[in-house]
Amino acid sequence: MISSSLKEVVIVSEITATYFFKGKVADPKPFAEKLAVGLTVGSWTELTELDQQHLAAYKGRVVQAEQQPDGLYIKIAYPDKNVTPDFSSILTTIFGKLSLDGAVKLIDIDLGDYTRHFPGPAFGIEGIRRQLDVEARPLVMSIFKGIIGRNLEFFKEQLRAQALGGVDVIKDDEILYDVPELPFEERISAAAAVLKEVEDATGHKVLYAVNLSGPVFQLKDKAMRAKELGATAILFNVHAYGLDVLKGIRELNIGLPILAHPAFAGALAGSDSYGISYPLLISKLARLAGADLILFPAPYGSVPLDEQEAEKIVQAARSEAAVPRAFPVPSAGIHPGLVSRLIDDFGHDIVINAGGGVHGHPDGAAAGGRAFFEAIDLYEGKAAGTAYEKAVKQWGTS
């Protein structure tokens, strides 16, 4: 028996959240302490010593509270026994009430040992390279263009042209759902047939990522049906659905890589004083939830994401962690002339993703795809091809 006068040693496994508060606080430590208590056990000084002893294992703990010129940085560690292995409970505890409290942004979460409850990518960079039998080079992905309102013939034609250009992955447009003109199942079956033809003719294997969409409680069955019908990857609008929905789909273990699309993420991450940072939301958390490919707006085009932020996204996707590494996928405004810059900035373990930069090629989508591989060849010291040269004439190199 332990004497009650001895301080009990409480061993607590923790989840750490880092916040940025716009503005200035006179005394950061007590401010942070009040948060740590308020967001967990509610009150502290009013508790009896006995209650304090018991509740110590549930109380938030201030790790850091630092006023800097741009604002206040606070790090709080939450006992992981306060939550359950889902993003919703974690986000509600660390940012539920707090998100309503003014200009505060959640900039990092460290799950610590609790990471064991999060699956991470089923394939990751290594798994997808193995699946496609591509060792070192960047992968190339293309997207359908102008597909809304079109029919299955248009879909097959565009798919074939893209596949013939040699791309590794072809993804649905994220705004194409399970609609009568192009139903989910028909798209999968048609794509499987077209891509088999291309593979038989050229030996080249392409993944088709179908947009998994519809009522949330039908997604499990639809994902399994997609696999049965020959889909080879899944595109998922995770931020419109929620991270736990992605985790649930990943945990089905159906054997399809998942592409996490950043659509709608700006609503959560766009502001620099509210919400969740882009690297945390679209990369670190999506990877933990099970994304194999992390799409993000490249910092070269019209999308206002700066290079530092992009670098952090790439890092969060590929950092050493208890879960496999995910492929970062720079997207938006990508054309062949940008390939060398992409590789310089982000290395070879990326998937280069293009829409207009494939379809807008003067010689069509197949030539557009080829131009990307010629750009990769060029980067590796081989001669430039004509498809690349025409692409550069069209779009330049910046």
Added chain:
Amino acid sequence: MISSSLKEVVIVSEITATYFFKGKVADPKPFAEKLAVGLTVGSWTELTELDQQHLAAYKGRVVQAEQQPDGLYIKIAYPDKNVTPDFSSILTTIFGKLSLDGAVKLIDIDLGDYTRHFPGPAFGIEGIRRQLDVEARPLVMSIFKGIIGRNLEFFKEQLRAQALGGVDVIKDDEILYDVPELPFEERISAAAAVLKEVEDATGHKVLYAVNLSGPVFQLKDKAMRAKELGATAILFNVHAYGLDVLKGIRELNIGLPILAHPAFAGALAGSDSYGISYPLLISKLARLAGADLILFPAPYGSVPLDEQEAEKIVQAARSEAAVPRAFPVPSAGIHPGLVSRLIDDFGHDIVINAGGGVHGHPDGAAAGGRAFFEAIDLYEGKAAGTAYEKAVKQWGTS
């Protein structure tokens, strides 16, 4: 047969989205037109006349584009055939890519005829009044306090004290999940027993809203199990899970009112230049998804939501629409001295929600609950009671 030279009349049923862009645009109309095309069919002027004829039924349409002193207001109507009956597809189409494009906030969505696909509250104001047999007065709800780390005895004791105070609804703390100290099923069974005792002794009926939490694909079964075990309402952290998860739970039709908690909503709605407005997100959309009670931070306390915004939240919950009216639930910092102001500001069709304002009463939680009813009596011209007087001594009237 229609001659191809005749302009086809395209009858399109539309979903209208209203955006606010911080900043100034030289020429609003073409800017908006580019968005409307880009977010739907992708391109327009390059299309053949035949394609234009066909795609007219899928193209976004600019309804309004107006530069005002604070920023640019744009309204775009999207053909509802571009989406499917779920929030994820709608949000991805109208705010997927656009949310990544800089300082733009989604301030309204009008589903038009498409509302038929959205269930709205199963009970709503009228249904809940009928359920509790309370006709005209505001309802009173209370919350557990300091429940994290506590056991079932503590839970039952607090529940009993709250119920004896006469409150209509008692809700779980939103940060209490399905944890070993207080498992979901045990909470429901214990609450059902305690509340039956109270009803047998006093004739007073109380709803207990259990926090539905855990892995997303287990929520359906857990909701049904909650009903079996005697839960009388469900609390749901809809913004941490996603609107479609709420819709899916509502569509189970298990016969339990749903309380939509605003936790985490600030991550989406806090900024005035990014994300989704509070009235749209936590009230209009949550109501469409199936929330019977809409919790929101009252504009009196520490939470920085102004009175105009609160008024819009209340209006969006109770406006005439194709779905039943939901109860607005002003929360955070509520004590008995604020009751008259709450009724003046928001009328009788509200649920007054208090935590500290119940538990912190000098004579305990039961007296705290009574003080709220005395405050309502006082508002209606009856004499003030002693519980109310003590509450006012404690917290004042503002």
